[in-house]
Amino acid sequence: MKRTIELLKDNNLLKIIDEEVDIDLEMAHIAYIEVKQKDSKALLFRNPVSKRLNKKFNTPVLMNVFGSYEATKLIFEKEPDTIAAKIEELLHMKPPRDFWGKLEMLKELFDLKTVFPKRVNSKAQAQEIVKKNIDLFELPILKTWSDDGGAFITMGQVYTQSLDGQKQNLGMYRLQVYDKNRLGMHWQIHKDSAHFFSEYKKAGKKMPVSVAIGGDPLYIWCGQAPMPNGMFELLLYGLIKEKNAILVKSKTNPIYIPSDSDIVIEGWVDPSKEEIEGPFGDHTGYYTLKEPYPVMDVTCITMKKEPVFQATVVGKPPLEDKYMGWATERIFLPLLKTTAPELIDYRMPENGVFHNLILAKMKSCYPGHAKQFMHAFWGVGQMSFVKHAFFVNDDAPELDNYEDISDYICDRVSVDNILISEGVCDALDHASPNACYGGKLGVDCTKDNVRYPKKDILEDKELLDIISSKISDIKSLCQYKTHTKTPICVFGVKKSQNIKEIYEKLKEFKRHLKLLVFVDIDKNDVTNPYMLIWRVVNNIDAKRDIFLQTEYIGIDATNKSKKDGYDREWPDDTDCDQEVLKSLIKRELISNNKELLKYYYV
Ligand SMILES: Cc1cc2nc3c(=O)[nH]c(=O)nc-3n(C[C@H](O)[C@H](O)[C@H](O)COP(=O)(O)O)c2cc1C
Known part of the structure; x- marks a missing residue:
């Protein structure tokens, strides 16, 4: 992490904040707004404090490490497209035709030797300090959103292995702090660690888990990379960095972790126990609600002499995960092409x-x-x-x-x-x-085969006047792409009836409308297409919310309830705490850029 800090500093990609900043909401809100700015930077908080715990921390917090394209490329040490090209080459390696071809292939294969992680016995930086007297509250673990169920480790590399010890996995999952020695393991049902977990559960055996924080930031990117089941993500590290990841054994379980990690939390998960996890303000821009998840009993914490704590905040886009996702999208293109x-x-x-x-x-x-x-x-x-x-x-x-x-x-x-x-x-x-x-x-x-007469497009105001006089639920509208064969009309509604009914009633205006999109008037701006896309793709289930008739398509992107045949609990948006924002503006920790705050629904 210290090397990363220097790298970011040398490239003018780091802001150092020496003021005391609270780990509850304040830090996350500052980082949240920073990434939404054009030339966003990583943030190093040198004086984290907690009013809740009545504490000052010695460990600095580093956020938004992947906070821009430039920073992401620096961490990868190359363009993601270069890595994709290398993967594509490997996937298409053919038997060599002549001597020079053989030499070329030997070189490729020699390079691959760096792919496999190396296990070493030497003393690791990650284990300079070994704490058996566990207190997770000594670490500056953030609470990122007001309605979160507590503090969460948001950039933890979760290392696990299969029951027979043959397969290793690195996954990036958030981890809720329950008390001073217990952490929630939010590996979702489809993820590799959840598959390992079910093996342990079936066998009735405790599952070893080690969570690393920090070290080379590329580890955390590897942790979120969608590698095929059974492939250890640190192979990808070796391929990208052209050097082996160096691993050492944890002190109190058999899991191997990177020797340069800043902090390692070791423990065991008892598969017979679960605890309620969440709520947590998630990367969808909504809270994920409470659900039971496995729990890790922490047996040891090791760290460097002067560790740095890495954290992120997820929520409405754009955020740090935008840049992580961009690298993933580019690097995984050749693999997708195989299917x-x-x-x-x-x-x-x-x-x-x-x-x-x-x-x-x-x-x-x-x-x-x-x-x-x-x-x-x-x-x-x-x-x-x-x-x-x-x-x-x-x-x-x-x-x-x-x-x-x-x-x-x-x-x-x-x-x-x-x-x-x-x-x-x-x-x-x-x-x-x-x-x-x-x-x-x-x-x-893929085909230009839409052959219907163009719609008769009216001005927004005229259309709103005639429609809202007939359907009072419709409060605003904005049309897009009116020059194409599919003009889009976005309606802001105050729902007193089912949207399907409104869609049917609007049929009398069919000659003006082709694609109708409905959003709630509250918390949406029909003139902001960036946030409309975010809302619509989040809020719809295609089977329930898309209505198809020839040349007349409806999309119900409003929030749902029992009245809409939706029986689950609809979650809230992740919204910043306005009092915290005011205080940060007053202390000049964020600027009062009203336009930006409004645009991104902060
Ligand atoms: C910032 C961030 C937070 C994430 N949090 C979680 C999480 O809490 N639980 C989860 O299952 N996946 C989470 N993911 C997605 C996983 O990291 C991703 O699906 C990864 O490929 C899982 O690895 P696995 O297939 O080896 O389990 C997160 C991703 C990012 C970028």
Whole structure:
């Protein structure tokens, strides 16, 4: 971490904050606003304090390490596309034809020797201090959102191994602090550590777990990388850094952890016990609600002499995970191509909350090719979490040219090109009627075959006047993409009836409307497309909330309740505490940029 701090400082990518800042909300709010700014920087809080614990900490807190494209590239020591090219090369390695080819291949294979993590017995920096008298409250562990169930480790590398000790795993999962020696293990049902856990549970044996914090920041990126089940994420570290990860054994369990970790929390999970975890303000921009999860009994904490505590805050985009996700998206393209060979590129726009929205460009070769890809995506590892996928042909604009690509898509949307299916959902998805299982939307935009007359477009004000006089629930509207074959009209509503009923009533205005999107008037701005995308892809379950009629499509992106046939508890948005914000502005720890705060719904 200290080397990372120097690296960031040398590249003018670090802000040092010497004022006392509270680990409850204050630190997270500062980091939250920082990443939303154009030239955002990593933050080093040198004087963390806690009013709740009546404490000052010696350990500084480092946040937003991946807080910009530049910082992310520095951590990788190269462009993610260069790493992707290397992976692509390895995946396509063919037997050498001649002597020079053999030499080339030998070089490639020699380079691969650095991929495997090395276990060593030497004294590790990570174990300079060994504490058996455990007190997690001695660490500056943040509470990031007001309604969080407590303090959470948000950048913990969770190292586990299979029951037979043959497979290792590194996963990035948040960890709730229950008391001075117990941590909640938030590995969701689909994740590798949850699979290991079920082996231990079946065998009735305690599961060893070590949580590392800090060290090379690339470890934490590897922890969130969607590596295939059974592959140790630190192989990826070796491949990227071209040097082996060096591991040492934990002091009180058999788990190996990076020798340069700043802090390591070791322990055992008793599979017969679970405890309520959460709520926690999550990366969807909503709280994940209380649920039972396994608990680790901490047996030892080791650390460097002068450790740095690494943390992040997740919530409404854009945040630090935007840049981590960008690197993942680029590096995993060649692997995705192995199941979808005609895939040219794909993007997960930052406001699409990763798996909630994906744009993919392909070379469509035969009828139904895009639909074949939808099924392929929905069937591959963590790609199966994808909720909404748009497939475009190789003649489409660049996928990150959002204006042009959305024009292209809007010219190709028709009921015939839409596939609504169902399948596995991310455990964080709140819109699906059942946890972890729900609707999927795939749109095949590879063909320019929409042949309907253009809609008669009215001015927003005129349209609102005629519509709201008939349907009083509609309070505002804004139209987008009116020059395309799929004009979009976003309605801000104060719901007194089911949205499906409003959609049916609006049919009399069908000649002006094609794609109707409904959001609640409260907490949404119909003129802010960035946040509208975020809201819509979060709030809909394709099977329940998309209404399809020829040339007349409705999307109900309002919050749901029992009246809408939704039986789960609808979570709240993650909103900053306004009193904390005021105090931070007053102390000049954040600037009072009203426009930015409003734009990102802070
Ligand atoms: C900031 C951040 C926080 C995350 N928190 C969790 C979490 O609490 N639980 C979880 O299961 N996945 C979480 N993830 C996603 C996992 O890290 C990711 O799915 C990873 O590939 C899991 O590894 P595994 O398949 O080896 O279990 C988080 C990712 C990021 C970027």
